[in-house]
Amino acid sequence: MADETVDETRDEDLADLDEQSDVPADDEPEDPVEAGPSRGKLFAAAVGARVTAFGRAWMRAAARQGAAVVGGLALCASFPPWGFWWAAFPALSILGLVLWSSKTTLRGGLGYGLLFGLAFFIPLLPWTGQLVGAVPWLALSLLCATWVALFGLLAVAVRNLPGWPLWFAAAWTATEWGKASVPFGGFPWGRIAFGQGDSPMLSLARYGGAPLVSFAVALGAFAVTALGIEMYRWWRSPSVGPDGARPVPSVLLPGTCVCLVLIAMAVSWQQVRHASHGATDGRTVTVAAVQGNVPRLGLDFNAQRRAVLDYHVKETLVLAQDVKAGKAPAPQFVVWPENSSDIDPIRNADAAEAINEAAQAIGVPILVGGVLRHPDFTPEQPKSINSIIVWDPNSGPGERHDKQIVQPFGEYLPWRSFFAHFSEYADRAGYFVPGDGNGVVTAGGVKIGVATCWEVLFDRALRQSTLNGAEILTVPSNNALFGTAMSEQQLAISKVRAVEHDREVIVVGTTGISAFVSPDGVDAGRTKFFQPAYIDMQVRLHNDLTPATQWGPWVEWALALIAVLAVLASAGLAILHNGGLKRPEREVEPASPIKET
CATH class of the missing domain: 3.60.110.10 (Carbon-nitrogen hydrolase)
Structure with missing residues (x-):
């Protein structure tokens, strides 16, 4: 699944090899002791460099694979019988970080999403195979994990849009809706909201049902990831300007998202507590x-x-x-x-x-x-x-x-x-x-x-x-x-x-x-x-009738529509930027929290 390549390293090594070996046959060195390295040594050095680059690429990919698995296990822990509802936030933050990396391709997004989904659903659903064996249990887990893989693909597609945590959260909600609908009528088990039964986030269900709870948890988690990325970039950036000050980190949008989630949770919780003792x-x-x-x-x-x-x-x-x-x-x-x-x-x-x-x-x-x-x-x-x-x-x-x-x-x-x-x-x-x-x-x-x-x-x-x-x-x-x-x-x-x-x-x-x-x-x-x-x-x-009872389906459809529009916007921008549908050349990404130094 390693999506880094060593093409650039290979080209540089071969160029160095050509330059250093391009010596006229009749020009003998005056001092045999100072003769350059032999072709064999140069070739060995080039191969060693390529192996080293490949090893680094493999290690980086393995780190992302491990992170995806850890994130999936953490999300599973947010559900009963474990009940660590707060674990959903670091779980999605980890997945968001993996998918945000510019080293993750569309194919990588599918793969990392699949790993995350398998690590999530396999330990969540063993009861489905309690009487019929492991094959149906694992098959169902794989089917559910493919929806998380689809989310990984969508997330990579929209990550370059401004405000990516919002689009990530909408994409997650859209894939939950898909899993709850098809095939054979859908399988809603494992929606993020269903692990928040003891969480303050549960109060948002009054206003948008399970889709709004899932969206809010995902938005909060991805926004925290974006804040961490921006702070890391700020800390690693060199001092610029006459006063030697670092550039201000771009924390306005992710910070606003986090604040909105917290405010919505607090306000809705008070409303739920009040409504549960009234409106009868x-x-x-x-x-x-x-x-x-x-x-x-x-x-x-x-x-x-x-x-x-x-x-x-x-x-x-x-x-x-x-x-x-x-x-x-x-x-x-x-x-x-x-x-x-x-x-x-x-x-x-x-x-x-x-x-x-x-x-x-x-x-x-x-x-x-x-x-x-x-x-x-x-x-x-x-x-x-x-x-x-x-x-x-x-x-x-x-x-x-x-x-x-x-x-x-x-x-x-x-x-x-x-x-x-x-x-x-x-x-x-x-x-x-x-x-x-x-x-x-x-x-x-x-x-x-x-x-x-x-x-x-x-x-x-x-x-x-x-x-x-x-x-x-x-x-x-x-x-x-x-x-x-x-x-x-x-x-x-x-x-x-x-x-x-x-x-x-x-x-x-x-x-x-x-x-x-x-x-x-x-x-x-x-x-x-x-x-x-x-x-x-x-x-x-x-x-009484809550907003979720009256308008719940519209909330879910609106969030799914946001995800679709984000994908279309990202595809349109890619076409304009690349002058067509051809695949752009790979660029070196800026320093990020998940890149080795």
């Missing part, structure tokens, strides 16, 4: 979330579907007993996790009877995560619907939310006949069909927004629910297949959604984590992993 209609409700646990982890636990249902019925009966004894407040409705009834309770009388027992014991509606048979079900294509059903203690099943964004390679397999040739697990992928609806159900007189597990990753899911009148949001999940890291990361995503829409978010999983997240992103009453438990808390209902 004065109503509060008590809600219970039941985590029933599963009998055994892994894919085989789905074969014990009745046991999973019984566990959730049992824990709900415990809740009902505690309410009757005065140990817990009476809830207005209860939320069960996704797949809490893998047996279709609409078609199976035994499952319906068990759910009725729980609902009648607690005396309020239960949101049941059920797997329903699709009308087009056949033995060859057993199509199903992943549904959250409002189960009334008197009338039984009522309103429901059918999962609209189903997970590729899990709930369904795109190109099934093709991928079946590569993995035996292809036969285990589901046949789930996306549903429709407005993302809202009503239980106990409360309008409840629902994003079932995978759906919470996508901005449009809970935005749709909130725009359709949801007063509280729920994220029923089934993470029994993926372990603790995935659950921690999903909870962090739910924190972003809580601030983004100014709503309480109820996260409930079969095995954990279950938690209540307040509108300022603070989680309360969280459960432990792999233990049956319930949370029974009073929450406030909110009915």
Whole structure:
């Protein structure tokens, strides 16, 4: 990947060799002792110089490669379960420094971006291969890393524009949008914003959602890099002028960017803290979330579907007993996790009877995560619907939310006949069909927004629910297949959604984590992993619409458009400067913080 060349060194060495060896044959030196070096020695010196130059070039490239890997690992550390949210700033600063260097070509930008992406996603996503092996995990990591490689390419393309930190940040946000969109509906996991669940930067989600948080973190990091570069140049520059003063470093633009990010963070944080305790209609409700646990982890636990249902019925009966004894407040409705009834309770009388027992014991509606048979079900294509059903203690099943964004390679397999040739697990992928609806159900007189597990990753899911009148949001999940890291990361995503829409978010999983997240992103009453438990808390209902809820997509599109315009402007300037599309000759770069002296 070394993008330095030794062409100039080679030409100089060969020129020296020609000059020193161009001696007439009949001109013998008067003093044999003072004769010049032999051709062999000159050739050896030239080769040595070339080897030295190549070695230096290789070392510089290796240093940049190492920096890219370190940066990717640092960005991974900003996410749960590690949770060092501040690590995102040095991570992106390092990457920005590598890509800013004039020694980094477009091809180098791709390579360094790919290394950064692999170092980031491989340790972030091991839970994806926990049950299906390393190949799908590594393939997914590589696919995600290609988007970071694309960012590296775009960054190198726009780095010569004034204000490069701004264009870098816009390019990063644009590639996050691309990764969240394609292929197969996209994979938003790993957006910078999703690692900022405990960061003051989270407050910006109220005004622009996850895209604005990612943009602000990236802009702050790249602007700090630009400040460091300018200060380094100032320190290394010789004194000039009659007074011997050094030139003033160009810190106005990057300094302004840093200040704007800090001011926006401070102002928005105050607004979030204030809004989380206001902007309601004065109503509060008590809600219970039941985590029933599963009998055994892994894919085989789905074969014990009745046991999973019984566990959730049992824990709900415990809740009902505690309410009757005065140990817990009476809830207005209860939320069960996704797949809490893998047996279709609409078609199976035994499952319906068990759910009725729980609902009648607690005396309020239960949101049941059920797997329903699709009308087009056949033995060859057993199509199903992943549904959250409002189960009334008197009338039984009522309103429901059918999962609209189903997970590729899990709930369904795109190109099934093709991928079946590569993995035996292809036969285990589901046949789930996306549903429709407005993302809202009503239980106990409360309008409840629902994003079932995978759906919470996508901005449009809970935005749709909130725009359709949801007063509280729920994220029923089934993470029994993926372990603790995935659950921690999903909870962090739910924190972003809580601030983004100014709503309480109820996260409930079969095995954990279950938690209540307040509108300022603070989680309360969280459960432990792999233990049956319930949370029974009073929450406030909110009915306002945040700027992110109303205008969030426009913010993301605007940032992506900025990146596109920056690339076009850079290409236009390059054409004007070079007189066409020909590749310019390589120039020697000025001293920089990453160049050896």
